[in-house]
Amino acid sequence: MHWINWAIVVVYVAYVVIDGIRKSKDTDTIAGYFAANKSLSWWVVGLSVMATQLSAVTMIGTTGQGATDGLRFVQIYFGLPLAMVILGVTIVPMLHGSGVFTAYEYLERRFDSKTRSFTAFLFLLSRGMSVGTIMAAPGVVFSAIFGIPLVWAVALIGVPTVIYTMVGGVQAVAWADVKQMVLIVVALVAIMAVLLIQMPINPHDALTIAGSTGRLETFDFSFNLNETYTFWSGLLGGTFLMLSYFGTDQSQVQRFLTARSVTEARSSLLMSAYWKIPLQALVLLVGVGVFVYYQFVQPPLLFNPTHEAAVSAERGAAYQALEEEYSSVFNLREAAAVGVADGDNEADVAAAMETFLAREADIQVIRGEALAMAEEVTGESSRDVNYIIPRFVLSELPIGLAGLFIAGVIAAAMSSIAAELNSLATTTVIDFYRRWVKPEADDAHYLRVSRGATALWGVFACFVAVYAATLGSLIEVVNRFGSFFYGSILGVFLLAMIPRARSNGAFAGLITGMAVVGYFNFMTDVAYLWQNVIGAVVVVTVGLVLSGSGGEQAKA
Amino acid sequence: MTDPDAEAGAAASDSRFRKTLTQVLIVQVLALTFLGLLQLIYAA
Numbered sequence: 001m002h003w004i005n006w007a008i009v010v011v012y013v014a015y016v017v018i019d020g021i022r023k024s025k026d027t028d029t030i031a032g033y034f035a036a037n038k039s040l041s042w043w044v045v046g047l048s049v050m051a052t053q054l055s056a057v058t059m060i061g062t063t064g065q066g067a068t069d070g071l072r073f074v075q076i077y078f079g080l081p082l083a084m085v086i087l088g089v090t091i092v093p094m095l096h097g098s099g100v101f102t103a104y105e106y107l108e109r110r111f112d113s114k115t116r117s118f119t120a121f122l123f124l125l126s127r128g129m130s131v132g133t134i135m136a137a138p139g140v141v142f143s144a145i146f147g148i149p150l151v152w153a154v155a156l157i158g159v160p161t162v163i164y165t166m167v168g169g170v171q172a173v174a175w176a177d178v179k180q181m182v183l184i185v186v187a188l189v190a191i192m193a194v195l196l197i198q199m200p201i202n203p204h205d206a207l208t209i210a211g212s213t214g215r216l217e218t219f220d221f222s223f224n225l226n227e228t229y230t231f232w233s234g235l236l237g238g239t240f241l242m243l244s245y246f247g248t249d250q251s252q253v254q255r256f257l258t259a260r261s262v263t264e265a266r267s268s269l270l271m272s273a274y275w276k277i278p279l280q281a282l283v284l285l286v287g288v289g290v291f292v293y294y295q296f297v298q299p300p301l302l303f304n305p306t307h308e309a310a311v312s313a314e315r316g317a318a319y320q321a322l323e324e325e326y327s328s329v330f331n332l333r334e335a336a337a338v339g340v341a342d343g344d345n346e347a348d349v350a351a352a353m354e355t356f357l358a359r360e361a362d363i364q365v366i367r368g369e370a371l372a373m374a375e376e377v378t379g380e381s382s383r384d385v386n387y388i389i390p391r392f393v394l395s396e397l398p399i400g401l402a403g404l405f406i407a408g409v410i411a412a413a414m415s416s417i418a419a420e421l422n423s424l425a426t427t428t429v430i431d432f433y434r435r436w437v438k439p440e441a442d443d444a445h446y447l448r449v450s451r452g453a454t455a456l457w458g459v460f461a462c463f464v465a466v467y468a469a470t471l472g473s474l475i476e477v478v479n480r481f482g483s484f485f486y487g488s489i490l491g492v493f494l495l496a497m498i499p500r501a502r503s504n505g506a507f508a509g510l511i512t513g514m515a516v517v518g519y520f521n522f523m524t525d526v527a528y529l530w531q532n533v534i535g536a537v538v539v540v541t542v543g544l545v546l547s548g549s550g551g552e553q554a555k556a
Numbered sequence: 557m558t559d560p561d562a563e564a565g566a567a568a569s570d571s572r573f574r575k576t577l578t579q580v581l582i583v584q585v586l587a588l589t590f591l592g593l594l595q596l597i598y599a600a
Contacts (some may be wrong), residue, residue: 207594217595218594218595270580272581277584281590281591363564
């Protein structure tokens with residue numbers, strides 16, 4: 001990468017760390033360190049909520065998904081606005097007004113310590129795995145693209161993040177998120193602007209070409225439980241996923257607990273309700289734009305440079321023959337795409353489109369052969385969706401803008417990782433250490449333990465990142481892990497809002513919910529979004545039935 | 557005895573909430589309409 005691009009990245013990372021450390025004032029109490037003394041404005045919290053959810057997996061995985069699959073992934077967010085409104089009138093006032101530091105602390109007040117501890121443990125398990133996964137995504141890509149060892153790439157992102165999170169606590173995390181969200185949006189808008197300027201055809205023709213390959217089909221109204229992305233799974237399953245993620249996952253709950261008031265906490269969530277779908281559509285459209293651009297500028301046959309080098313070294317002649325065939329078919333497809341754009345009449349355009357689609361099918365066959373070759377040579381999954389956008393950025397964007405986008409990817413990674421590390425440390429200290437090990441220490445002691453816990457979780461995350469790097473489509477992996485627990489955890493919090501629910505019923509419901517979701521996950525092909533609904537419904541149903549049948553009294 | 561100031565405050569808060577919900581709904585409808593038009597006009 002050009003030195004100017006590196007300079008932009010280094011300056012940005014240094015700025016975030018220094019600014020984060022400066023925010024460590026007023027963090028000498030646990031109220032300051034964990035909850036910012038409930039002093040943050042709605043827009044700071046709102047941007048922090050958005051930045052926490054938008055990780056590097058979105059910047060490189062979802063954009064890549066837009067390039068290969070089109071817009072339909074945006075359906076997963078159709079339930080988000082509804083979920084935010086529901087949370088604003090239910091869980092937000094319930095948690096913000098109770099003075100808790102963690103969502104699970106509330107469960108002990110409502111139910112009992114075993115429900116609190118088990119739910120907190122599930123959070124540590126799922127979030128602990130996911131923080132390593134979201135560190136792995138940019139780490140793997142940077143390692144391949146820049147030709148540096150994976151451990152260095154992971155350290156580039158992980159070490160600065162751990163530093164400012166450990167020193168500054170939730171205030172440093174929130175204010176860093178504000179800057180990171182601005183950079184992310186600027187980077188996405190900049191890449192879209194460059195695509196529009198450098199595209200050799202007009203936007204209408206670009207959309208025609210994208211549409212002809214199915215990449216502009218956002219809405220799928222089929223009611224198929226096995227189909228991952230449909231309107232219904234997004235609206236219903238997605239609502240439950242977003243209710244659980246934004247309402248019960250400590251990495252998000254800790255965001256709105258820092259707001260000045262319940263009203264400002266609600267407003268912070270409504271920012272995501274406004275902007276998440278348009279922002280996600282922009283992310284996917286960037287990918288679609290790169291796909292169209294690559295109809296006129298030949299991309300690499302394999303986007304992962306490490307795999308490309310390995311295949312060239314081991315299967316030189318065969319790979320070269322494949323590349324020549326690819327080039328030849330690419331030129332035919334490009335000519336057809338030009339014909340679609342410049343056709344004089346409808347008949348010419350239709351003929352050009354038919355040729356274009358036939359050559360596109362040929363390209364997919366050749367790519368399939370190359371990917372199979374890469375898998376045989378390397379012994380790894382050859383899926384290279386996550387490399388499409390980084391390769392495009394580094395080879396096609398002007399110097400400076402490429403650095404901006406890479407800094408944006410790092411920003412997205414840091415914002416999510418920082419929030420997750422901070423929340424993991426908070427839950428470790430508040431729900432386990434203070435609750436079970438040392439309940440009577442002073443704030444200074446808990447702060448020392450919190451900083452140590454942040455550092456330990458950071459090391460754990462880096463360790464997982466280095467070994468989780470071989471996973472496939474990372475964004476789907478992150479969401480699948482979440483769906484295993486989220487629905488059931490949401491069910492427990494729903495029970496908390498129902499007066500007749502009792503502790504033993506809630507606990508039994510939680511176990512049953514997870515067992516049923518486990519069955520659907522491992523024994524059926526039901527799409528993971530529906531598992532959030534299944535988990536929540538089972539927990540609430542079993543919890544209420546068992547609460548009604550026993551003699552357990554309500555908590556005073 | 558009801559507190560008129562508290563009632564006025566609650567009514568103003570409800571009104572702000574309804575206004576915000578309306579704005580959220582409008583933005584989502586616009587975004588989904590844009591995506592729907594892309595699909596209707598350009599999809600194969």
